[in-house]
Amino acid sequence: MSAQLLREIIDDHLIVSAYQPLVDLYSGEVLGYEALARGPEGPLQRPDQLFSAAREHGLLFELDRACRAAGVRGAHAAGLRAPSTLFVNVEPDAVDMSREGAVPELARLPDQIRLVVEITERALTSRPADLLPLIDQLRRHGIGIALDDVGADRRSLALMPFLRPDVIKLDMTLTQNTPSEDIAQVHNAVSAHAERTGAVIVAEGIEDESHLERARAMGAGIGQGWHFGRPGPLPAERTQPQRTIPIFEAPLEEAGTPFRSIEGHRDLRRGTKRLLLEISRELERQASVLGKSAVLISTFQHARHFTAHQAELYGRLSDSLAFVGALGEQIPATPAAGVRGCNLAPADPLVSEWDIVVVAPHFAAAFTALDLGDTGLPDMDRRFDFQLTYDRELAVGAARALMARIEPLGAPMASPLLAAAAG
Numbered sequence: 001m002s003a004q005l006l007r008e009i010i011d012d013h014l015i016v017s018a019y020q021p022l023v024d025l026y027s028g029e030v031l032g033y034e035a036l037a038r039g040p041e042g043p044l045q046r047p048d049q050l051f052s053a054a055r056e057h058g059l060l061f062e063l064d065r066a067c068r069a070a071g072v073r074g075a076h077a078a079g080l081r082a083p084s085t086l087f088v089n090v091e092p093d094a095v096d097m098s099r100e101g102a103v104p105e106l107a108r109l110p111d112q113i114r115l116v117v118e119i120t121e122r123a124l125t126s127r128p129a130d131l132l133p134l135i136d137q138l139r140r141h142g143i144g145i146a147l148d149d150v151g152a153d154r155r156s157l158a159l160m161p162f163l164r165p166d167v168i169k170l171d172m173t174l175t176q177n178t179p180s181e182d183i184a185q186v187h188n189a190v191s192a193h194a195e196r197t198g199a200v201i202v203a204e205g206i207e208d209e210s211h212l213e214r215a216r217a218m219g220a221g222i223g224q225g226w227h228f229g230r231p232g233p234l235p236a237e238r239t240q241p242q243r244t245i246p247i248f249e250a251p252l253e254e255a256g257t258p259f260r261s262i263e264g265h266r267d268l269r270r271g272t273k274r275l276l277l278e279i280s281r282e283l284e285r286q287a288s289v290l291g292k293s294a295v296l297i298s299t300f301q302h303a304r305h306f307t308a309h310q311a312e313l314y315g316r317l318s319d320s321l322a323f324v325g326a327l328g329e330q331i332p333a334t335p336a337a338g339v340r341g342c343n344l345a346p347a348d349p350l351v352s353e354w355d356i357v358v359v360a361p362h363f364a365a366a367f368t369a370l371d372l373g374d375t376g377l378p379d380m381d382r383r384f385d386f387q388l389t390y391d392r393e394l395a396v397g398a399a400r401a402l403m404a405r406i407e408p409l410g411a412p413m414a415s416p417l418l419a420a421a422a423g
Helices: 003-011 047-057 060-077 103-108 121-126 128-140 155-163 172-176 181-197 209-217 258-262 273-288 308-320 392-403 418-422
Strands: 016-024 030-038 085-089 115-119 144-150 167-170 200-203 269-272 295-302 323-329 340-343 353-360 363-371 383-389
Touching: 003 047, 003 060, 016 060, 030 047, 030 060, 047 060, 060 085, 085 144, 115 128, 121 128, 121 155, 128 144, 128 155, 128 392, 144 155, 155 181, 155 295, 155 323, 155 353, 155 392, 167 172, 167 181, 172 181, 172 209, 181 200, 200 209, 258 353, 258 363, 258 383, 258 392, 269 273, 273 295, 273 308, 273 353, 273 363, 273 383, 295 308, 295 392, 308 323, 323 392, 353 392, 363 392
Parallel strands: 030 085, 085 115, 115 144, 144 167, 167 200, 295 323, 323 340
Antiparallel strands: 016 030, 269 383, 295 353, 353 363, 363 383
16 A cells, blocks of 8 residues: 555545444443544555554554544534543554654643543553653643553553553453453452552443443443444434543652652661662562563663673563563663663763662562762672662652653654644
């Protein structure tokens, strides 16, 4: 398929949206709609065909932006207003804040359009340094965040705390498949996160009464699927819902470095590297048994401390955990197989820290240490001030500060420029 045809489809606003309702599973109220992109009749009508062609011709950002714009434009023209909520999607591979963004244009969204942006775990694991600041900017404009397809990949459970989604959308496999140990683990992790944060649970793929019953059992209060309506035009006559899907009002606070974010919340201790090494190894051992719903991120000050032994260990851990990161001066973007890295500038305050943070649905811990700058001593006798906490909020804040520095996978992709949905 030619790039010219795809460009014409984008430039001539030939992409339209079909809308599928999101329904209160107990009252039957329609609380909002998800906008689903459709191309013009022909070889690029289906969204998978559109996005495949966009990847081939380097037009992923332009298409992603056009799809959201079509969703907002169609909803506004049909008179969709708050308290109804409109859901639009972000293509994970189209996240890159390095390009000139349209975040300032968010203020130009049509009045009374209440927007939630759907993101999958792949967007965060691929480009965390791009996505986390983008999410904060979206929140500042009153736009909500939904974590999509939760349960399809266990990594989505590990990454919930980093996104702090307003809405958790359960993958249709959880609604439609026979109950299993894996489904029970997802249910427990999602329930725990929703209880801690107040996030709303939405079940996708509800096609009959048995799916509806299972969705309720999974803790979902809202559902989506053919049982309630197939994607199509927005109904000409709609009743305004009596309740709204809640959206958090503020972005997460900036965490700074892990040591500074925890400082003052826990007792400060002092020890040599010899002692602290054993503490750090214990956290790595704890992480190793947590499985695909766990994140481990560490700083090593300098690449020379990320030894061959550490590289082998972290590479092995990357096979069993959701995400493994290593940061330090001269540490490359991929310091070991499966490990995500970050090369810190010599003046970065993080170079003075030694941090290990572990986050999983039912476990969180952070070890943070500050180098006291001893000189002339054997390496193992160097002293650090350090803190150790198992407080979840503190550990998540520390992990988020590190996650936001992880370098993107591969070459920069195009930015979603979410504000362009108004265009």
